[in-house]
Amino acid sequence: xxxxxxxxxxxxxxxxxxxxxxxxxxxxxxxxxxxxxxxxxxxxxxxxxxxxxxxxxxxxxxxxxxxxxxxxxxxxxxxxxxxxxxxxxxxxxxxxxxxxxxxxxxxxxxxxxxxxxxxxxxxxxxxxxxxxxxxx
Numbered sequence: 001x002x003x004x005x006x007x008x009x010x011x012x013x014x015x016x017x018x019x020x021x022x023x024x025x026x027x028x029x030x031x032x033x034x035x036x037x038x039x040x041x042x043x044x045x046x047x048x049x050x051x052x053x054x055x056x057x058x059x060x061x062x063x064x065x066x067x068x069x070x071x072x073x074x075x076x077x078x079x080x081x082x083x084x085x086x087x088x089x090x091x092x093x094x095x096x097x098x099x100x101x102x103x104x105x106x107x108x109x110x111x112x113x114x115x116x117x118x119x120x121x122x123x124x125x126x127x128x129x130x131x132x133x134x135x136x
Contacts, residue, residue: 003065006047008084009034013128014038018135020083030070032080044080046071051087057112061086072104081135084114094120094134
């Protein structure tokens with residue numbers, strides 16, 4: 001699943017639970033993939049994928065398309081969210097702004113620690129009710 005299909009998966013799964021706008025703005029560096037409103041809360045979300053997880057648990061996990069410094073700045077300044085989909089094992093991890101900043105400062109986390117460091121985790125598929133609670 002590419003980042004584009006991950007965005008579509010989230011938009012479809014959250015349909016009727018929030019209002020969201022997809023952003024693809026080449027002129028605004030770092031803008032998040034989605035802006036949203038849920039339960040009276042406005043927010044921003046970046047989505048990333050890891051299709052080839054490291055073989056060793058201690059190896060730093062790398063996104064298919066790395067977070068840029070402008071993305072990290074955008075998300076941390078706005079208390080944004082990061083949703084990561086890992087291909088195998090199929091896992092969805094949600095990170096809050098604090099974890100995003102820590103991950104950036106540490107130049108990533110070992111693959112084995114990703115799930116422990118996440119604010120939210122789902123195996124196989126996202127529980128959309130839990131997603132609403134996490135975002136709102």
